[in-house]
Amino acid sequence: MSKAEKRRVVLKISGEGFCPAHERGISMDAMVRLAEQVVHSAKKGIQIAIIMGGGNILRGGQFKAANNAIQEATAHYMGMLATIINGLALQDAIENLGGDTRLMTALPVDTVAEQYIRRRAIRHLEKGRIILLAGGTGSPFVTTDTAAAQRALELQADVLLKATKVDGVYSDDPEKNPHAIFYNELTYDEVFRQNLRVMDQEAITKCKDHQMPIMVFNFRKEGNLERALYGEQVGTTIK
DSSP states (O other): OOGGGOOEEEEEEOGGGGSOTTOOSOOHHHHHHHHHHHHHHHTTTOEEEEEEOOTTTOOHHHHHHHOTTSOHHHHHHHHHHHHHHHHHHHHHHHHHTTOOEEEEESSOOTTTSEEOOHHHHHHHHHTTOEEEEESTTSSTTOOHHHHHHHHHHHTTOSEEEEEESSSSEESSOTTTOTTOOEESEEOHHHHHHTTOOSSOHHHHHHHHHTTOOEEEEETTSTTHHHHHHHTOOOSEEEO
16 A cells, blocks of 8 residues: 555444443453454554544443433543543553554543644554544543544544444344345435434534545454455445
8 A cells, every 4th residue: 555545544433342242341352353453454554543432331421311419521521531441451452462552532641641632643643553542522412423523534534434233324223123224325314314323413414514434334243344444345335
């Protein structure tokens, strides 16, 4: 891959991607499987930024709903801190495989991570470093999906990759409805019109307004993540 052909991607992976299905916490086995594919792709010259969720540890909205004593903004900040914990674990998993990383966070946590600065993040990517972007946007009431869309635009990525546990976008939940229709390709307007639950509406709107393509795919299926990182069509493309 020549310098002129450099591919830059932002990968959004939810907290559930860091633990076995239907479980909580951190599975380093899951981290290592993810890290292996990311490191292999980065060594081919692909520039990779990863936005991680924190739902495997704590999901702010759900935590608030179950705890009246917690203010909603506080619950969201707690969720942001959970993404930093995931980032630290993924950083070690990647570096143990020989990858070069930088953990950057929208919340200042200087002891363990760099503060996110757009120009510095781009420079890390240009130097071949895998950047791990934690802390969401640094503000409450904003999902990590929206943070992923924001960073994809700021970093001038070629595509926003949304890693999920299903093969892509369906007309309904395929785990509940065996007759759900799978879509290979959608427009942003079709996502809104059919109220398809791909990402939150703010994230989709940002991508639509700036023509940022989104690929939704099953990262648990062997080889899918590397294929998506390298630009092959997997799952559903929204553009």
